[in-house]
Amino acid sequence: MQTLDWIVLSITLLFIVLYGAWKTRGSKNVEQYIKGGNETKWWTIGLSVMATQASAITFLSTPGQAFHSGMGFVQFYFGLPLAMVIICLVFIPIYHKLNVYTAYEYLESRFDLKTRTLAAILFLIQRGLAAGITIFAPAIILSAVLGWDLITLNITIGLLVIIYTVSGGTKAVSVTQKQQMAIIFSGMFIAFYLILQYLPDGITFSKALEIAGASDKMKVLDFSWNLNNRYTVWTGFLGGTFLMLSYFGTDQSQVQRYLSGKSVRESQLGLIFNGLLKVPMQFFILLVGVMVFVFYQFNASPLNFNxxxxxxxxxxxxxxxxxxxxxxxxxxxxxxxxxxxxxxxxxxxxxxxxxxxxxxxxxxxxxxxxxxxxxxxxxNDKDYVFIHFILNNLPKGLIGLLLAVILSAAMSSTASELNALASTTAIDLYKRNQNEEKSDQHYVNMSKWFTLGWGVLAILVACVANLFDNLIQLVNIIGSIFYGNVLGIFLLAFFIKFVKSNAVFIGAIITQFIIIVVWYLDWLPYLWLNLLGCVLVMLIAAIIQKFSQLKEPK
Incomplete structure (x- = not known):
């Protein structure tokens, strides 16, 4: 790291924090703070939804995944466009019609308070853990590669996010994510261009693809039904669709992004925009990793990148x-x-x-x-491959820019998560259980305190976390354990009208226990847990409801 890199990195991050805090200062009511005043345009929604999912883990782990295993990981996202269409047709109209602040408010109107509370708590558990990982992921890798203190990095990233998220709420998250995505796209395109420039004379892009293909890195589609293969066309379309439905349709960190839309149409256009752009974006990031692999066919690489x-x-x-x-x-x-x-x-x-x-x-x-x-x-060095290339091969100034890409991605995802965690805590748990009337300003203040509290908790999780097989897989595994169950609850609410609250509540608890056991014993690849959890909760709840009806006196 040269002085120029430090300058580029510092200016980029400070600009994001100060701009976000200044642009969105002075939220005076809950609607402004949690829903951004319902002023967000479709392109901001689309970029915000994309930035929330594309954490630093995406830009650190995905190239390393491609370096080691090739392009097959892109199949994970095949279900996303289909999920976007379903959410646009079913979820968004219902949420906007009911004018809810969180996705879980709807569950009380359909079932009861305990079902709403259970779904909210399941979200808080999995997203609270994930928020810590999105801080920890870049911190541990930058710490190992640059020699920076890990605890200091965790605290720095967390505090930078807390400053503007507490200050401006949902609007601050959406506004800053536009700047962050601009930095991210710029940095990744520059890195891709430079990799191709660093290849020997005569090795064109098409030749590089041929080299990657000869090393079995360009196999995109796997149609096998082998359950030992984590990434196939079928896991992408079946397991992936259920995961994306759960994540984008019931996870408050995403729902909050499009609840801030000016209208149903703006929210729908934002999600369609995300659906059209997300798969090509992931394909491109994986392709960057494959090009890094080709680069190291002509240049020395370490036996282990950590x-x-x-x-x-x-x-x-x-x-x-x-x-x-x-x-x-x-x-x-x-x-x-x-x-x-x-x-x-x-x-x-x-x-x-x-x-x-x-x-x-x-x-x-x-x-x-x-x-x-x-x-x-x-x-396991998958998460160190891309950062190793950046630090050892890019020119001065661009190293700072690429590090800013990684930290911007960490900040954007963490900001969305803290914002959603605070909103869910404030609306679904705190406000719902208040017996006396409180002012709007009181709930804004409480939302800010909850944001701060979840931010501190995320930093603590980051400080005690340990690296997993691959960081991007860890986040998806955590989601898969909980998402299918929550999605099943929502699908019951939308479509299965004869099932009542008690049956859903008991079915959800039984299902969560079964899914944790299945995951712990490694009976299924994690992507299938989404489908299993969704089907199980719907089936168990329907059976319980039928039995309870049989017992009722006519």
Whole structure:
């Protein structure tokens, strides 16, 4: 990090915080603070919805996912456009007609208070954990790579978000997310352009795609029904659609984005805009990761991209054993470079795949040695691939910009989450259980205090969290454990009119217990938990309702 990078990074982040706080100062009532005064245009809604989902985890983990596993992860998003259409036709008209502040208000009008409270609590649990992870994800990686103090980073990111989110509420989140998305898109396009420029003479973009394809990185579609494959066309369309329906239709961090729309039409256009742009955006981010892979076919790469892991093993008794693996890794890199430069033939394609498999085995051996040298060090390096490329290859100034991209993404997602957590706590739990009338200003003040409280809690979660297999998967796993159940409750409310409140409440509790057991025992890939949870709660609630009707005297 040079002085110029620090200047670019600091100015970018300070601009976002100060602009958001200044632009949205002085919210005087609950409608302005929680729903942004219902003034938001469709393009702001679309960008805000996209920015809420595209956290720093997206820009750190997704390129690393593509580097190691190729383009197949994009199938995860195949259900998103379909989910957007369903939400536009069903969810948005109902929410706007009832003029609700949160999605869970509707459940009380359809069922009762306890069902509303249960759904709100399930949201608060999963989103509260996710808010900590969206702070922790960039912090732990930047800490490891740049040598910055992890706790200080967690606190800094959290406080920056708290400042403008407490100040301006929903409007502050929407306003700043437009600036953040502009920075994010600019940074990613510049990074992509530079990667292509850094490739050797004669290696065009089409040639780079051919090299990636020869290494089995360009396989986008998997039509297999193998449940051991996390990402297939079927998990994307079935599990993905249910996850996206749950997330965009019942998660307050997303619902709040389009509840602020000027009209039903503006909200619907915003979601359609997101549905059309999101899959290409994820495809592009994965493609950046694939191009990083191609770049490292011509340039030296570490055996493990986590610098802390490298440091731990080099200073241990296993250093010599690790260095033998490193030597073979370098030999494989040299062999692959020679094969690629000689031309991609069928014979060379087969040789490349063999060398990639051998290199993959070396990396697994390296992880084992790192774990023996220091069990506390993270061996999975997917989340470090892109940041390693940024810091070691980009020119001065652009490093600061790309770091600003990562931190802006962290701030945008965290701001949406804190805003939604505070709104749900204030409206569904605090206000609903007040016995005496309070002024609008009182609830605005309480919303601000709840935002601050959830912000502090998110920072604490970030400070005690540990890295998972892949950060982007961790957030989706947490969501999948809860989302299907909540979606099932909403679908019962919308379409299954004979099912009453007690049956839904009991069915939801039973379903949540079953889903946690299924996840813990690893019986299904996590994306299928959404479909299972949704079907289970609807089925169990319907059965309970039928039995209760049979017992009732005629």
């Amino acid at each position: 610098p802390k892991a490298q440091e731990a093993v080099i200073n241990s008794e296993f250093a010599q054993e690790y260095q033998i693996l490193e030597k073979r890794h370098k030999e494989i890199e040299s062999e692959k470079k020679s094969i690629i430069l000689s031309g991609i033939t069928e014979t060379n394609r087969y040789k490349l795949l063999q060398l990639n498999e051998e290199d993959k085995s070396l990396k697994e051996e390296a992880k084992s040695i790192i774990s023996k040298s220091n069990p506390k060090v993270e061996t």
